[in-house]
Amino acid sequence: xxxxxxxxxxxxxxxxxxxxxxxxxxxxxxxxxxxxxxxxxxxxxxxxxxxxxxxxxxxxxxxxxxxxxxxxxxxxxxxxxxxxxxx
Amino acid sequence: xxxxxxxxxxxxxxxxxxxxxxxxxxxxxxxxxxxxxxxxxxxxxxxxxxxxxxxxxxxxxxxxxxxxxxxxxxxxxxxxxxxxxxxxxxxxxxxxxxxxxxxxxxxxxxxxxxxxxxxxxxxxxxxxxxxxxxxxxxxxxxxxxxxxxxxxxxxxxxxxxxxxxxxxxxxxxxxxxxxxxxxxxxxxxxxxxxxxxxxxxxxxxxxxxxxxxxxxxxxxxxxxxxxxxxxxxxxxxxxxxxxxxxxxxxxxxxxxxxxxxxxxxxxxxxxxxxxxxxxxxxxxxxxxxxxxxxxxxxxxxxxxxxxxxxxxxxxxxxxxxxxxxxxxxxxxxxxxxxxxxxxxxxxxxxxxxxxxxxxxxxxxxxxxxxxxxxxxxxxxxxxxxxxxxxxxxxxxxxxxxxxxxxxxxxxxxxxxxxxxxxxxxxxxxxxxxxxxxxxxxxxxxxxxxxxxxxxxxxxxxxxxxxxxxxxxxxxxxxxxxxxxxxxxxxxxxxxxxxxxxxxxxxxxxxxxxxxxxxxxxxxxxxxxxxxxxxxxxxxxxxxxxxxxxxxxxxxxxxxxxxxxxxxxxxxxxxxxxxxxxxxxxxxxxxxxxxxxxxxxxxxxxxxxxxxxxxxxxxxxxxxxxxxxxxxxxxxxxxxxxxxxxxxxxxx
Numbered sequence: 001x002x003x004x005x006x007x008x009x010x011x012x013x014x015x016x017x018x019x020x021x022x023x024x025x026x027x028x029x030x031x032x033x034x035x036x037x038x039x040x041x042x043x044x045x046x047x048x049x050x051x052x053x054x055x056x057x058x059x060x061x062x063x064x065x066x067x068x069x070x071x072x073x074x075x076x077x078x079x080x081x082x083x084x085x086x087x
Numbered sequence: 088x089x090x091x092x093x094x095x096x097x098x099x100x101x102x103x104x105x106x107x108x109x110x111x112x113x114x115x116x117x118x119x120x121x122x123x124x125x126x127x128x129x130x131x132x133x134x135x136x137x138x139x140x141x142x143x144x145x146x147x148x149x150x151x152x153x154x155x156x157x158x159x160x161x162x163x164x165x166x167x168x169x170x171x172x173x174x175x176x177x178x179x180x181x182x183x184x185x186x187x188x189x190x191x192x193x194x195x196x197x198x199x200x201x202x203x204x205x206x207x208x209x210x211x212x213x214x215x216x217x218x219x220x221x222x223x224x225x226x227x228x229x230x231x232x233x234x235x236x237x238x239x240x241x242x243x244x245x246x247x248x249x250x251x252x253x254x255x256x257x258x259x260x261x262x263x264x265x266x267x268x269x270x271x272x273x274x275x276x277x278x279x280x281x282x283x284x285x286x287x288x289x290x291x292x293x294x295x296x297x298x299x300x301x302x303x304x305x306x307x308x309x310x311x312x313x314x315x316x317x318x319x320x321x322x323x324x325x326x327x328x329x330x331x332x333x334x335x336x337x338x339x340x341x342x343x344x345x346x347x348x349x350x351x352x353x354x355x356x357x358x359x360x361x362x363x364x365x366x367x368x369x370x371x372x373x374x375x376x377x378x379x380x381x382x383x384x385x386x387x388x389x390x391x392x393x394x395x396x397x398x399x400x401x402x403x404x405x406x407x408x409x410x411x412x413x414x415x416x417x418x419x420x421x422x423x424x425x426x427x428x429x430x431x432x433x434x435x436x437x438x439x440x441x442x443x444x445x446x447x448x449x450x451x452x453x454x455x456x457x458x459x460x461x462x463x464x465x466x467x468x469x470x471x472x473x474x475x476x477x478x479x480x481x482x483x484x485x486x487x488x489x490x491x492x493x494x495x496x497x498x499x500x501x502x503x504x505x506x507x508x509x510x511x512x513x514x515x516x517x518x519x520x521x522x523x524x525x526x527x528x529x530x531x532x533x534x535x536x537x538x539x540x541x542x543x544x545x546x547x548x549x550x551x552x553x554x555x556x557x558x559x560x561x562x563x564x565x566x567x568x569x570x571x572x573x574x575x576x577x578x579x580x581x582x583x584x585x586x587x588x589x590x591x592x593x594x595x596x597x598x599x600x601x602x603x604x605x606x607x608x609x610x611x612x613x614x615x616x617x618x619x620x621x622x623x624x625x626x627x628x629x630x631x632x633x634x635x636x637x638x639x640x641x642x643x644x645x646x647x648x649x650x651x652x653x654x655x656x657x658x659x660x661x662x663x664x665x666x667x668x669x670x671x672x673x674x675x676x677x678x679x680x681x682x683x684x685x686x687x688x689x690x691x692x693x694x695x696x697x698x699x700x701x702x703x704x705x706x707x708x709x710x711x712x713x714x715x716x717x718x719x720x721x722x723x724x725x726x727x728x729x730x731x732x733x734x735x736x737x738x
Contacts, residue, residue, distance in 0.1 A: 039347070040184055043343065
């Protein structure tokens with residue numbers, strides 16, 4: 001999968017989880033830019049991403065994504081790395 | 088693109104396509120369904136949305152889909168009325184947000200409006216022990232102590248054996264028992280206590296269960312100690328079984344335990360919620376009583392009308408035949424514990440019955456089936472006939488049919504009947520039904536084990552009734568004996584069960600919990616009366632209950648109910664005579680009774696009028712209050728010999 005294909009898939013998961021068809025992902029977006037992206041929704045997002053993309057995040061990775069400075073670009077990179085390890 | 092306003096029919100079709108459509112289409116059907124449900128709510132079609140949401144909720148939903156449905160449920164809160172409500176307090180040792188939402192969703196599917204109090208994470212002990220905590224201010228009917236092994240008060244030490252090991256187990260058990268006692272003292276409500284999930288890992292490997300000080304053995308011992316005779320107001324929720332059934336490695340997802348303090352892997356949360364919700368539903372009287380079975384390709388492979396006795400697949404030797412045999416064995420086990428079985432099949436009756444009588448490998452026999460409908464009428468009509476014949480509500484039925492078209496028709500025309508989706512393969516039937524937790528119970532009373540027998544002897548009585556010349560002769564010929572006694576330790580379980588299950592002959596439908604019944608029993612002013620009836624065909628068990636207490640010179644009856652198995656036998660007269668005698672001996676001058684209408688108890692609307700009471704009060708809800716003056720009152724006639732048990736051995 002290319003990074004754009006990954007972005008498309010992840011975007012769909014965001015739309016499902018946040019129930020908002022208008023969510024568009026940019027690399028520099030953070031949790032503050034998506035309405036409702038709190039710690040609870042973060043867990044829901046991780047669960048949905050794991051299922052849709054058939055990947056598994058490590059406990060530390062789940063937590064790290066919520067730290068300051070982390071953005072959607074980091075998430076996409078992480079998903080991309082996991083998908084390529086899988087292949 | 089402009090979307091038309093969703094109609095009820097369109098929503099139902101979408102829901103059906105999601106539930107039973109071709110597997111490739113279910114995901115797109117689900118997304119469309121979600122959008123249309125939201126649209127229906129936006130334009131104010133709350134009842135349609137609610138009905139369709141209820142039938143769409145099922146244990147096979149994945150986490151993200153269940154979450155999407157829960158959001159819709161939240162949007163409907165306060166906009167639809169549910170027939171039953173429940174005040175639940177969730178006290179969590181782990182993060183309960185997700186599972187509490189799912190429990191609410193499951194209860195919503197069952198027609199129960201839950202009002203839920205959630206304590207902050209990890210403070211359950213403080214909440215329980217402080218009499219003035221917000222928990223008790225909320226006045227819950229049920230408190231769920233949702234804890235995990237991370238909340239244990241003690242840890243075992245490997246090397247501890249014998250008394251030293253047992254002492255830690257006892258200390259652990261007592262720790263929880265003292266919390267139950269506090270809940271009972273401050274809140275007087277029912278308690279659901281989780282037991283503890285054994286971890287998948289073991290320090291002593293295969294020897295774990297033999298070595299007393301290991302963690303696995305400790306948890307097994309604690310679970311046993313919890314299960315061993317808890318007080319009547321406590322139900323132990325067998326969380327450990329959920330984990331074992333799911334597979335322990337699969338159940339535990341330590342990543343989410345560490346990151347978010349979730350109690351199990353997210354994909355098992357809905358299953359977990361279903362189980363807790365089913366225990367809550369029984370508490371408020373929502374339970375299934377009868378499993379209705381299709382025949383062809385449900386109880387055996389093939390079509391009896393086409394394939395004949397020798398052609399259908401059933402029994403040892405083929406995988407398919409064994410799968411059907413295993414399913415019959417499952418149904419028979421349910422029947423043995425008190426669930427009624429019925430048959431609803433499109434077949435010629437004679438051909439269908441012949442399989443039960445003459446197929447050598449049939450496990451289910453005709454005498455196991457309480458109502459047998461094999462004909463060419465539509466199934467919705469037959470299900471109504473079955474409910475009427477067994478004297479139970481349509482919403483007490485679970486209908487099992489391999490044919491998706493029949494399932495869709497029944498869901499559409501008798502929406503009160505539960506219709507689980509079945510897989511194509513008969514080997515998956517048991518799991519598909521079991522995951523719904525339809526047949527949840529808080530106890531097994533002697534009456535459950537006898538139930539099928541009761542219904543069989545009923546058929547005998549009916550035969551006598553047709554031959555008897557008049558009703559009095561018939562009643563006399565039954566040679567009935569009734570035992571009237573206060574609620575005792577021995578009858579407590581059955582009493583609570585009957586209070587939870589009776590819908591039709593039930594004057595006030597007050598679902599008193601075991602804790603509340605115990606409170607009544609220990610109150611010296613309060614009167615509790617239970618009636619057990621036997622006759623020459625057998626024992627009917629405990630079949631009627633009344634609770635009353637003195638108020639303003641009257642004995643006021645706040646609960647009067649009876650099993651419909653013994654309608655028109657004179658039990659009401661016996662019980663009235665008993666209550667009048669108690670009232671008179673206590674110096675009271677009248678009896679006061681109350682009728683609170685529900686959709687189901689219309690049969691007792693005139694109960695007090697029939698017994699000679701006078702209506703003294705009524706309101707716009709249809710509730711009526713009745714009084715009976717005792718000074719001129721004479722005992723009512725009946726044909727039942729009475730044994731009144733004295734007040735010995737009360738709890």
